[in-house]
Amino acid sequence: MKLQLQIKMNEDLFLRNPEHTELGRNIIKHSIQLIFQNGFEAFTFKKLAEDIGTTEAGIYRYFENKHLLLIYIIAWYWGWLEYQISFQTNNVTDPVDKLKKVIKLLATTVEDDGKTIYVNESLLHQIVISEGSKAYLTKQVGEDNKHQFFKPYKDLCAVIGDIILECNPKYKYPRSLATTIIEMAHFQNFFMNNLPSLTDFGKNKAESEIILFLNDLVFSSIKKG
Amino acid sequence: MKLQLQIKMNEDLFLRNPEHTELGRNIIKHSIQLIFQNGFEAFTFKKLAEDIGTTEAGIYRYFENKHLLLIYIIAWYWGWLEYQISFQTNNVTDPVDKLKKVIKLLATTVEDDGKTIYVNESLLHQIVISEGSKAYLTKQVGEDNKHQFFKPYKDLCAVIGDIILECNPKYKYPRSLATTIIEMAHFQNFFMNNLPSLTDFGKNKAESEIILFLNDLVFSSIKKG
DNA sequence: TTTAAAAGATAGCATTACTATCATAGATAA
DNA sequence: TTATCTATGATAGTAATGCTATCTTTTAAA
Numbered sequence: 001m002k003l004q005l006q007i008k009m010n011e012d013l014f015l016r017n018p019e020h021t022e023l024g025r026n027i028i029k030h031s032i033q034l035i036f037q038n039g040f041e042a043f044t045f046k047k048l049a050e051d052i053g054t055t056e057a058g059i060y061r062y063f064e065n066k067h068l069l070l071i072y073i074i075a076w077y078w079g080w081l082e083y084q085i086s087f088q089t090n091n092v093t094d095p096v097d098k099l100k101k102v103i104k105l106l107a108t109t110v111e112d113d114g115k116t117i118y119v120n121e122s123l124l125h126q127i128v129i130s131e132g133s134k135a136y137l138t139k140q141v142g143e144d145n146k147h148q149f150f151k152p153y154k155d156l157c158a159v160i161g162d163i164i165l166e167c168n169p170k171y172k173y174p175r176s177l178a179t180t181i182i183e184m185a186h187f188q189n190f191f192m193n194n195l196p197s198l199t200d201f202g203k204n205k206a207e208s209e210i211i212l213f214l215n216d217l218v219f220s221s222i223k224k225g
Numbered sequence: 226m227k228l229q230l231q232i233k234m235n236e237d238l239f240l241r242n243p244e245h246t247e248l249g250r251n252i253i254k255h256s257i258q259l260i261f262q263n264g265f266e267a268f269t270f271k272k273l274a275e276d277i278g279t280t281e282a283g284i285y286r287y288f289e290n291k292h293l294l295l296i297y298i299i300a301w302y303w304g305w306l307e308y309q310i311s312f313q314t315n316n317v318t319d320p321v322d323k324l325k326k327v328i329k330l331l332a333t334t335v336e337d338d339g340k341t342i343y344v345n346e347s348l349l350h351q352i353v354i355s356e357g358s359k360a361y362l363t364k365q366v367g368e369d370n371k372h373q374f375f376k377p378y379k380d381l382c383a384v385i386g387d388i389i390l391e392c393n394p395k396y397k398y399p400r401s402l403a404t405t406i407i408e409m410a411h412f413q414n415f416f417m418n419n420l421p422s423l424t425d426f427g428k429n430k431a432e433s434e435i436i437l438f439l440n441d442l443v444f445s446s447i448k449k450g
Numbered sequence: 451t452t453t454a455a456a457a458g459a460t461a462g463c464a465t466t467a468c469t470a471t472c473a474t475a476g477a478t479a480a
Numbered sequence: 481t482t483a484t485c486t487a488t489g490a491t492a493g494t495a496a497t498g499c500t501a502t503c504t505t506t507t508a509a510a
Contacts, residue, residue: 016487023488039364044466055489060468130362137355139264141419154422173425173438176413180442183412184405191404194366197379200398213398217405220445241456248457269497283457285499451510458505466497473490480483 005115007079012147013072016062025118026052027062028076031069036123040070040131067138071149074135077124078152080116081105082159095166100215102160106185107210129186157182168222177221181214188213230340232304237372238297241287250343251277252287253301256294261348265295265356292363296374299360302349303377305341306330307384320391325440327385331410332435354411382407393447402446406439413438 009019018024030051035043043066045059063069084105089098112122136150144150160181161174171177188199188210196202201209234244243249255276260268268291270284288294309330314323337347361375369375385406386399396402413424413435421427426434 021487041363045468046466055491056467057469057490058488061487065467133358134362136420137359137415138266145420150420154420157423173441175422176409176416176424176426176435176438177442179412179416179423180405180409183408184401187404187408188401190362191401195361195370195375195379197400198382198404199401201401210401213401216398217402217442217446220448221442223445246456270499271497280458280460281498282459282500286456290498454507454509456505456507459503460501461503462501463499464497465499466495468494468496470493471491473488475488476486478483478485480481 005080005083007076007083009072009076009079010148010151013068013075013149014062015060015064018062018072023052023054023058024062026054027059027069028073029118029120032073032120032123032127035070035073035127035131040066040127040134067135067140070131071135071144073119073124074128074132075149075152076119077121077128077132078156080119080121080124082152082156084110085156085159089163095163096219098163099160099167099218102163103181103185103214103218104211106182107189107207107214109207129190132186133183153182164218164222171222177218181218184217185210185214230305230308232301232308234297234301234304235373235376238293238300238374239287240285240289243287243297248277248279248283249287251279252284252294253298254343254345257298257345257348257352260295260298260352260356265291265352265359292360292365295356296360296369298344298349299353299357300374300377301344302346302353302357303381305344305346305349307377307381309335310381310384314388320388321444324385324388324392324443327388328406328410328439328443329436331407332414332432332439334432354415357411358408378407389443389447396447402443406443409442410435410439 006019009017011017016024018027027048031043031048034048034051038047045056045063045066049056049059063072085102088105089101092098092101110121110125112120136144136153138144157175157178160178164171164174164177188201189207191198192201192205192210196205200213231244234242236242241249243252252273256268256273259273259276263272270281270288270291274281274284288297310327313330314326317323317326335346335350337345361369361378363369382400382403385403389396389399389402413426414432416423417426417430417435421430425438
């Protein structure tokens with residue numbers, strides 16, 4: 001039996017549910033490819049339509065604009081990652097081990113596991129690194145937040161915050177440390193590959209070193225005493 | 226005698242030096258105001274021209290496009306901040322005190338000190354928080370980096386990294402910790418004000434708490450042993 | 451006083467970001 | 481079976497954006 005993962009998405013993000021139709025799934029699939037290749041700024045619904053072999057108007061029937069489409073795929077990623085975390089930390093009792101696992105998941109390039117046919121998680125991970133913060137670094141962040149568009153990110157942050165508290169119930173900044181881990185897992189990766197002198201990983205360009213850095217940062221902060 | 230601060234800017238950033246003419250200084254001044262008000266996405270050279278009372282073509286004589294203008298004002302900020310740091314940590318001998326001063330400078334809303342007539346540092350600080358990472362989170366980051374556009378950020382990172390090494394010469398990740406301090410000083414501020422559940426500062430929304438968090442994070446990481 | 455540089459005025463053009471309308475193919479329900 | 485509903489396709493159009501070009505006028509330096 002082939003398992004297929006379904007992420008429950010916020011209905012306000014789209015006009016028509018892209019998961020329900022062939023065209024919809026193509027929109028997700030090809031937008032991930034195009035944003036990965038050309039970046040979000042150069043990405044347009046016209047180019048996407050051409051890539052799919054449909055018309056611009058066709059895309060607009062699913063998404064109001066490219067910003068909402070970006071939020072959609074980023075939110076999908078956070079949902080997917082939270083699932084990965086709950087799956088991979090299942091049966092792990094030591095919260096320190098759990099947190100290490102989380103850091104590793106955040107900082108490691110994922111492989112496309114084929115469990116989601118129209119989403120390439122590997123490309124999506126790269127998009128989250130380079131374009132992820134553009135989802136909320138806007139003037140509409142307040143409006144978007146009212147629609148709960150960032151709930152998957154917040155949920156993930158809460159999950160990680162709780163693991164941090166399991167490690168040390170007296171630690172005072174579990175949420176902020178959680179966002180620090182998430183953002184730095186991505187920024188250190190971006191810097192390592194694009195502006196290496198901003199990091200200490202320019203020589204080897206190895207994700208494993210980012211993990212060591214984050215482990216050091218996190219566990220010196222939360223250790224009791 | 227009135228002191229006036231001059232930041233040496235990379236000549237590749239502009240076609241005509243905006244500091245040398247009235248129109249040029251107006252471009253800087255009004256673009257800071259407009260980007261602050263409406264965000265970088267909604268900012269156009271047309272609107273800027275109208276705001277100043279000149280024409281679109283006039284702006285294009287100074288800056289090739291709005292992305293280079295953004296890099297310009299962000300780079301200006303980093304240059305200005307490095308000056309503030311060297312000024313305010315002058316005569317401070319204890320590297321721990323120095324680093325605390327740096328964290329405070331990064332995380333505190335600056336006041337417009339009037340030393341730079343056409344730059345409002347207070348607005349600029351807000352822009353760096355909301356728009357700063359858009360300067361490098363692009364597909365052209367490699368090209369822009371070849372032009373040394375991010376040198377001011379790198380220099381700042383190196384300065385902070387050196388202070389970290391003064392605190393503990395054996396600490397292994399001075400650069401990455403420096404970028405973590407810089408980015409988190411801004412991201413925690415943005416989150417606190419816009420997506421507060423991502424932080425532990427939602428209740429009071431006080432910058433002082435961000436400083437406490439960063440101090441805790443940094444000094445538990447670099448303390449010897 | 452001449453001359454060069456900067457700014458103003460205006461035009462134009464390709465692309466972007468949409469909205470609207472009408473036709474058609476396939477599935478579904480009466 | 482026929483009616484009808486839904487998704488898609490095809491096409492058009494429009495305002496705004498992101499430029500480039502040219503020509504004239506003002507300002508400032510030699």
